[in-house]
Amino acid sequence: MRGTGQRGAGRARTAALLAALLLGGGCSSPSPPQPSLRGAGLIVVAGWSGIERARFQTVLHGFETRTGARVQYVSSAGQYLPDRLAALAARGLRPDVVLLSEPGLLQQFARTHQLVALDDRTRAVVAEDYPVGWRSLATVDGREYGVWFKAANKSLIWYDVASLERIGYAPADSLPGLVRLAAALKASGQTPFSLGAGDGWVLTDWFENVYLRRAGPNRYDALATHRIPWTDASVGDALRWLRRLLAPAYLLGGPADALRTSFPASVTNAFRSPARAAMVMEGDFVGGFLPAGPGDPPGTGIDVFPFPGTYGGLPVVVGGGDVAVRMTSRRGAADLLRYLATPGAAASWARRGGFVSPNFALDLTVYRDPVSRAAARQLVEAGSGFRFDLSDLQPAAFGARPDAGMQGALRRFLLDGDVPAAQQALEASAVAAYR
Numbered sequence: 001m002r003g004t005g006q007r008g009a010g011r012a013r014t015a016a017l018l019a020a021l022l023l024g025g026g027c028s029s030p031s032p033p034q035p036s037l038r039g040a041g042l043i044v045v046a047g048w049s050g051i052e053r054a055r056f057q058t059v060l061h062g063f064e065t066r067t068g069a070r071v072q073y074v075s076s077a078g079q080y081l082p083d084r085l086a087a088l089a090a091r092g093l094r095p096d097v098v099l100l101s102e103p104g105l106l107q108q109f110a111r112t113h114q115l116v117a118l119d120d121r122t123r124a125v126v127a128e129d130y131p132v133g134w135r136s137l138a139t140v141d142g143r144e145y146g147v148w149f150k151a152a153n154k155s156l157i158w159y160d161v162a163s164l165e166r167i168g169y170a171p172a173d174s175l176p177g178l179v180r181l182a183a184a185l186k187a188s189g190q191t192p193f194s195l196g197a198g199d200g201w202v203l204t205d206w207f208e209n210v211y212l213r214r215a216g217p218n219r220y221d222a223l224a225t226h227r228i229p230w231t232d233a234s235v236g237d238a239l240r241w242l243r244r245l246l247a248p249a250y251l252l253g254g255p256a257d258a259l260r261t262s263f264p265a266s267v268t269n270a271f272r273s274p275a276r277a278a279m280v281m282e283g284d285f286v287g288g289f290l291p292a293g294p295g296d297p298p299g300t301g302i303d304v305f306p307f308p309g310t311y312g313g314l315p316v317v318v319g320g321g322d323v324a325v326r327m328t329s330r331r332g333a334a335d336l337l338r339y340l341a342t343p344g345a346a347a348s349w350a351r352r353g354g355f356v357s358p359n360f361a362l363d364l365t366v367y368r369d370p371v372s373r374a375a376a377r378q379l380v381e382a383g384s385g386f387r388f389d390l391s392d393l394q395p396a397a398f399g400a401r402p403d404a405g406m407q408g409a410l411r412r413f414l415l416d417g418d419v420p421a422a423q424q425a426l427e428a429s430a431v432a433a434y435r
Helices: 050-067 081-090 103-111 120-129 132-137 161-167 175-187 200-215 217-224 233-245 254-258 263-270 284-289 333-340 343-350 370-385 405-416 419-434
Strands: 041-046 070-075 097-100 146-153 156-160 191-193 277-281 302-306 317-326 386-388
Touching (some): 050 070, 050 343, 081 097, 097 333, 103 317, 120 333, 132 146, 132 317, 146 333, 146 343, 146 370, 156 284, 161 175, 175 191, 175 200, 200 217, 200 233, 200 317, 263 277, 263 284, 284 370, 317 333, 333 343, 370 386
Parallel strands (some): 041 070, 041 097, 191 277, 317 386
Antiparallel strands (some): 156 302
């Protein structure tokens, strides 16, 4: 658990990333030459499974080819990462590099002396190609610990074009409009949403998008740092809207089935031919799970629109990312981190889809489809309306546990729709975690 001194500036400064966050100039700078690491063995832990695991392993294979090192990948998918790391330690395995999706967890590990700060050479590479906003998210008490390898725009709704065309509806541009669209789809006999609530972070992403649009960026920041309680009226308002959108009748298989469905399965279940559900809400990485042949554009007949709604007429976007940190000083560990900071490493995944990089040296033409480019552009256009994933800014015990904290409370809320009970559970868990 995080100590009481870890609450302040680190999470507060993650509030707003400016328009230069994601996109940059035209050409990918060449990757620096890699050292010979023949005989070195490294262990990497990340939360990717399935297609994402395969694509990240392609990135790691590029490092192996360039250096001669051997890299063992270990997935933590569906597990609370500190528990996964403890289980590995019990087997005598200490990962060299770990990919974290929570800045809060990075702060926790840094302040408990579990991380090795970036060396001068890696810090120079990061300073050259990364915006200061992303770098600040990996900085604790003045020391930089991580490389943001992957970014995500989590304010997208993917939809089956034919399903909307059949009922004569365009993509929604407001929360009330999205409710009307869901009702019209249901009335036509089409299930509105496929929901992968078996991965509880999908539910937190839904809540965060609704909350940001209803309560606005300032209250979002206050909730993210627990300066207002989860019993606040703004949270209750967002939960009631969430219930309207994710009503039991609007979910493929109903709430109980949604709670057994993983995020990847929610995408493939929705967009089979013919589509079983009209829409899936999630990030740009959905593109990596759409049905498509090798080399084809993702999802024939599938398109995307921004999660609807603004705040005060200004665009708002929820995003996230995965930061690579070093946990050992083993030979090759710093070199792998430095490699992940290069545009060449990012391009290896970007050209395969389902990936956005915060490295502004990456040429935009590398992205294989217009959806990925549009997702990156939406993040830029949000400007000061961009907010990092709220659950990822929390103490890990509250924001990252699959069966407790935010995820646990929202999973129960999906079943019972009890707003006061959900708020009480969220606040009790938050108080315990911040303590």
